[in-house]
Amino acid sequence: MTFDTASISADAARQLRDFQARIAGIPYERKGVLFSEMFFLYLCAQRVAPRRVLESGRARGQSTLLLSVLFPDIPIVSLEHDPGSPDVAVANERLRGRERVDLRFGDATRILPAEVREGDVVLIDGPKGFRGLRLALRLLATGRPALVFVHDCGVGIAERSFLDRHVPGAIYSDSIEFARIARVLDATCWAGMPADRCFEGDRAPLAYGYGLACLPRNPAVPYRWLLVRAGIDGFLHRHSTAADAPQ
Numbered sequence: 208m209t210f211d212t213a214s215i216s217a218d219a220a221r222q223l224r225d226f227q228a229r230i231a232g233i234p235y236e237r238k239g240v241l242f243s244e245m246f247f248l249y250l251c252a253q254r255v256a257p258r259r260v261l262e263s264g265r266a267r268g269q270s271t272l273l274l275s276v277l278f279p280d281i282p283i284v285s286l287e288h289d290p291g292s293p294d295v296a297v298a299n300e301r302l303r304g305r306e307r308v309d310l311r312f313g314d315a316t317r318i319l320p321a322e323v324r325e326g327d328v329v330l331i332d333g334p335k336g337f338r339g340l341r342l343a344l345r346l347l348a349t350g351r352p353a354l355v356f357v358h359d360c361g362v363g364i365a366e367r368s369f370l371d372r373h374v375p376g377a378i379y380s381d382s383i384e385f386a387r388i389a390r391v392l393d394a395t396c397w398a399g400m401p402a403d404r405c406f407e408g409d410r411a412p413l414a415y416g417y418g419l420a421c422l423p424r425n426p427a428v429p430y431r432w433l434l435v436r437a438g439i440d441g442f443l444h445r446h447s448t449a450a451d452a453p454q
């Protein structure tokens with residue numbers, strides 16, 4: 208199964224109206240994955256017919272609610288690290304009565320490598336940065352998930368450069384080709400988005416939104432070796448940004 212931006216964008220054009228109907232009336236919850244990004248996830252995931260969706264990082268449950276609406280027939284397992292956060296009550300209320308959604312607490316970096324099964328799709332939206340990327344690579348190294356999505360991999364950041372250099376086949380929700388079709392879904396999210404990451408007319412930015420990476424499992428990719436590389440690159444990145452910080 209190949210994934211490319213052109214064919215996902217073609218699917219987006221065909222399915223946009225149906226998708227809009229499915230999410231009609233769902234309000235956007237701050238800190239959440241964008242509607243267009245969830246559309247991207249849905250279009251990629253429908254090609255692999257997932258058995259379950261695992262989520263790392265629930266917060267106020269925007270992505271969790273969308274997952275439960277978009278994949279009503281399969282289990283959704285959602286992990287959140289912080290049981291003491293005020294977000295917990297918001298997520299619980301939003302997800303009340305959704306029987307196929309299993310709301311768990313714990314550190315996904317410890318739980319998911321043992322939990323992930325053949326045919327699962329995984330969404331990582333916390334931990335962030337290289338920790339999230341390393342979790343994705345560790346899961347792919349098990350050979351079990353069909354697809355792993357990593358949020359906040361926008362153009363210009365170190366994690367995106369790492370993916371561009373080392374992970375063949377990765378595609379991204381922030382492509383302008385996809386955004387020209389899908390951005391209409393996000394009209395209620397734009398207030399909180401950086402101005403250089405959204406657009407209304409034809410003058411497109413370099414990239415759109417926060418950047419959701421789709422990493423299809425590829426047996427030819429040496430994920431264990433990449434895990435080591437990501438550990439080194441993450442260490443160097445932390446130290447270079449610490450050195451750049453004002454004293």
Ligand SMILES: C[S@@+](CC[C@H](N)C(=O)[O-])C[C@H]1O[C@@H](n2cnc3c(N)ncnc32)[C@H](O)[C@@H]1O
Nearest residue numbers: 239240264265266269270288314315332333334
């Ligand atoms: C940006 S928020 C998630 C937003 C959510 N996906 C949505 O669309 O509404 C990130 C969340 O990840 C959680 N998180 C961070 N590290 C984690 C870990 N190791 N395991 C599980 N959750 C984690 C944080 O506590 C925070 O609630």
